[in-house]
Amino acid sequence: MDRMADSGKSRGGGVCVMVNNSWCNNANVVTLTRSCSPNLELLALKLRPFYLPREFTSVIINTVYIPPQANMDTALCELHEALTQFQTQHQDAALIVVGDFNSANLKRAVPNLYQHVTFPTRGNRTLDHCYTPYKDSYKALAHPPFGKSDHAAIFLLPKYKQRLKREAPVQREVARWTDQSVAALQDALDDADWDMFRHSTDDVSEFTEVVVGFIGKLVDDTIPRITIKKFSNQKPWVDRTICEALNSRTAAYNAGIISGNMDEYKSAAYNVRRAVREAKWHYGKKLETQFQQSGSRSPWQGLWMITDYRSPPSGLMSADESLANELNIFFAHFEATSSSANANSANANGASANSASPNGTIGAANGTCAGPTIEQRPLIIMESDLRRVFKRVNTRKAMGPDGICGRVLKACADQLAPVFTDIFNLSLTLGIVPSSFKRSTIVPVP
Structure with missing residues (x-):
């Protein structure tokens, strides 16, 4: 993406991304945004390589250039809005932000990103950054600059381990x-x-x-x-039907390799895609139903499922015998106070009843008989x-x-x-x- 008239620059600027065809072909490259302003130049691409860890659906590469004379706060604000939109629309995509940031620091606007370039890239200053949401995902190595560039070339060696291998x-x-x-x-x-x-x-x-x-x-x-x-x-929408369809596809593929007829494998592969579509549709309807139901439990469950929130495991609290003694003294205090208050009230009522009744029986004057109270039943x-x-x-x-x-x-x-x-x-x-x-x-x- 070359500089545009809106950038207000007559020289310098412009960003580009080169993709290796053996990693991802042109059919799987989609341009998300092209932005060129006096404060920020941004080119965002969504790529679907031939191989990706299962936890990622695609890779979003954001190439950034912030000029030295730009307003850093405005540039970071524009970049933050774009990154937030990408993360909202593609929640399972791997986000990578690279480029020349000059004196800007993206962690001020997006604190959950990690910066992987730790050595100077021009003189004694680190102007070129690489940000991802994953800690220790890359190891940056300094290489000689390209051509007449005064910035060092950076080789990013992947260190990311699949979630399947980490957990x-x-x-x-x-x-x-x-x-x-x-x-x-x-x-x-x-x-x-x-x-x-x-x-x-x-x-x-x-x-x-x-x-x-x-x-x-x-x-x-x-x-x-x-x-x-x-x-x-x-994935949360994976159910038994998808597992059965995958097993059927694997069996059909093995049988087709032996017999040379792959028609059954093509049919089984179509059944897998159909099962995935149906499972995603049912999962989406389940989330919609939880938000539409009354009560506070269902909306919270829907938010936890969307954000993949996992509550920490709770265990029984262990305490020494001093806690039991403190609880016993505390509750016995109220029980003793209540018992003494009831006794004083009963003595006062009994004295007034005895003074009002000549024979000393409660309720004998009005013809009622004493029986068990509600508390005694x-x-x-x-x-x-x-x-x-x-x-x-x-x-x-x-x-x-x-x-x-x-x-x-x-x-x-x-x-x-x-x-x-x-x-x-x-x-x-x-x-x-x-x-x-x-x-x-x-x-x-x-």
Whole structure:
């Protein structure tokens, strides 16, 4: 791109990009922008080389020239707007910004870029820069200048390692919840003799632990589990249909090499492209649906998926026994204050009632009888209420300390409601929370 009349310069300037045909041909080179102003000359190209790491869809090369007499703040502002537009339109493209910046520093406008040229390129000053969003992606080497140029030539040796090689694949086991496996689990829970566990012990914690362990054993025996391997460069829209289409294409290619007939391979390759288009379309509709739904959870999930946000792993907080003592003293203070206040109020009410009633019975003067107050009535959980709560469990939430996932409670609500009703009522009667329902146990100091 030669200088234009809008640049206001009669000499100097002009930028160009030369592409090796063995790396990328002309059919895969697209010009994104040509900008020439008194402060900035910019030529941006989008290239699709023959080989790219899977995490990149293309390469955007921005060739920049900022004259020495230019307004550096204005030039950086124009360049920042262009780079922001490219990154928004091509989120998975590799961004490279090279050129003669003179005294400008692009990191002032785009702090997330890294500068890879660390040696002087003209005299004792570093005027030529190379910026990318990836740390340690290039190693710059100084070479003699071209022709009569007074700038040193820079050879950029790639140091970037693919994400697939930098990060190991993650393997995790997931349960396959099918109609057959859920029906088998329901039948196993129907045949369970809960009375045997109920009569075997009088300790509610032991009773709960046995029931929870038995349910977990049935789930492990009836629900099949598979191992899923997720690679670090895997796209979020990749699903099972794409994997099956890729395997079919590979098998068709191997068969075509042996037989010499590649028609089946061409058909399989078309099926792969069609599966990718459909998967991307369904993924886009899923994101649109999350933004259209009510509630704050769906929009945040959509933003996390778009920005590829991964929340840091959370773990249990470990603390020494002093924390338990501090919590015990803190809450016992309020309990003692509340108990003393209730006792003083009861004594005052009793004194006034005794003075008003000649026989010393509360409510005897107006003909009412004393009975148990609301606080004295035992709280009883009904089986129908618990069944209704189990059927409304959100299966997307994590399991509790008991280790029973929400899908088991929701799918087997009719089978689990009776035994858990007995556990909850027994816990309320004894005033003891089973240890299986607690993440930590704090023992008060006597």
